Amino acid sequence: MSPISSRRPIPYAHQWVDREDIEEVVKVLRSDWLTQGPRIKKFEDLLCQYTGARYAVAVSSGTAGLHIACLAAGMGKGDEAITSSITFVASANCAIYCGGRPVFADIQKDTINIDPKEIEKKINKKTAAIIPVHFAGHPCDLEEIRAIAKRHKLFVIEDAAHALGAEYKGERIGSCKYSDMTVFSFHPVKHITTGEGGAVLTNRRGLYEKLLMLRNHGITRDRRRLLAKDKGPWYYEMRLLGFNYRITDFQCALGISQLKKINRFLKRRREIADIYDSGLSGIDGLELPCERDYVSSGWHIYVIRVRGRAKRRMVYEAMSRSGITPSVHYRPVYLNPYYADMGYRKGTCPKAEEYYSQALTIPLYPRMSDREVLYVVKRVKEALE
Ligand SMILES: Cc1ncc(COP(=O)(O)O)c(C=O)c1O
The missing domain is CATH 3.90.1150.10 (Aspartate Aminotransferase, domain 1)
Structure with a gap:
């Protein structure tokens, strides 16, 4: 594992995958459902249970999660999203995917997180969202950020790729108490892994329904949402331009097993x-x-x-x-x-x-x-x- 015990270098980060994880993945590989099966909802339910959020949508990566979160927030051409200057490129790129533009705010010297005072300075008529990033797992000043967003009627999308299990004022990151949506990543360097993978959490039913559609080509089969009624049990409608950002059942089996640890x-x-x-x-x-x-x-x-x-x-x-x-x-x-x-x-x-x-x-x-x-x-x- 290291220069002490073997020839392998000590990396800056590494996953923990054990026999139990592997057995759970193998079970799914032997089952009928490799994708779009029951493990996905189970993983989502467990993420809700763990964070306290009402809804979770598991996706193929944290980047995919940020993209559909921005779309669900209505981000479009000419809109601006204010994010931290010290983050992974995905926190900013997601605005560009939607035709918008990221605006970078400076950091606090101690936490390296986005500085709420710097956010205020960057707000203008085009600002649509704030995307704070909990850098290194240290939560941002969510209360202050929420207050700014409320004053200016902006969405808050937490980039919590670093922060599964972190807490802010007694509240688990992901609860969405101070935000509209929270995005996690399950890349192997993160707290738990699904290989590649991510999730968007929210307490708002409307956003949840939009996120579900955006993950799956913009399609809905939900009887209550269909424009045309009584067309038959096979019938679905594509209502938005969505993507294939689905995660597989064997990835979610890994996620479920990892979450136990x-x-x-x-x-x-x-x-x-x-x-x-x-x-x-x-x-x-x-x-x-x-x-x-x-x-x-x-x-x-x-x-x-x-x-x-x-x-x-x-x-x-x-x-x-x-x-x-x-x-x-x-x-x-x-x-x-x-x-x-x-x-x-x-x-x-x-x-x-x-x-x-x-x-x-x-x-x-x-x-x-x-x-x-x-x-x-x-x-x-x-x-x-
Ligand atoms: C802060 C931050 N945001 C977003 C992402 C993107 O997540 P993913 O690699 O799952 O697409 C990462 C991944 O490294 C990240 O560190």
Whole structure:
């Protein structure tokens, strides 16, 4: 698993798939339903139970979830969605898929989350939605964001790809108490995995029905929703331009089995973060991630900040030579060439750009042993000396 126990490097993230998970997937592979079967609704029901949301729509990826969430919110040509500058590109691309345009707001220095005050500055007549991202699993200032959205009549779509199991003021992320929809990702680096996969959660029945259609080509068979009545039991209508964003039953079987282990996964992630906190605190030029007292972070990733761009690179390279594969989350999205070509410019979010010059993600995943975690601590310290 690591340079200590074998030749494999320590990655920054890794899934936990055990025999129980594999057996559940195999059961479905032997059944009649590979897709569009009963495991999907079961997985969705369990996600609702876990988060407290009323409705869940499981989809083929978190990106697909963000896309149909934006469409369900009515995002279209000329609309703007305000999102964080420090996130994965999908949080912004989803607006473009709908003919809209992402607007990037700067971050808070401590949480690296979108700053509500920066959101206010970016609102104009074209703004349709806010897409806050719970970076690294630390919840955003949802209460403040909700209040802004209410004042300006905007949708809030939480990008919770990093935050399954995180809590904000006693409420689980995904409950949608402060938002219209919440999107999760089940990519293997995330808290639970379905291979590829995601889900959109909501408390609003109207949005739920739209999301169901958008996942499946815009088709409905719901008798109550059909325009034409009594056309026969085979009859369906395509009412929107939707997609095939369906997830399979064997993926959902994996998701169901993984969800049983979520508490254990979260506990181990926190234990590892605690070891890093104590092992790396008090080092000059090194800043550690925070956890505000009214949240419980999901500890999706552990990002240290190394002052000095050259020094960050040096630490990255020293770790790579030691059999550790760190990562950097993230470069401000708008600095990507695609966005530069669209006219987005360096300097848009100064705090995000400064953060990017220092950020380094060190390994954190439930399967890491204490020995491996301590090995990472040792290597970071040595590289900084
Ligand atoms: C913040 C964020 N949003 C969205 C996504 C997209 O999720 P997926 O990879 O399941 O499409 C990711 C995935 O890495 C992510 O980190």
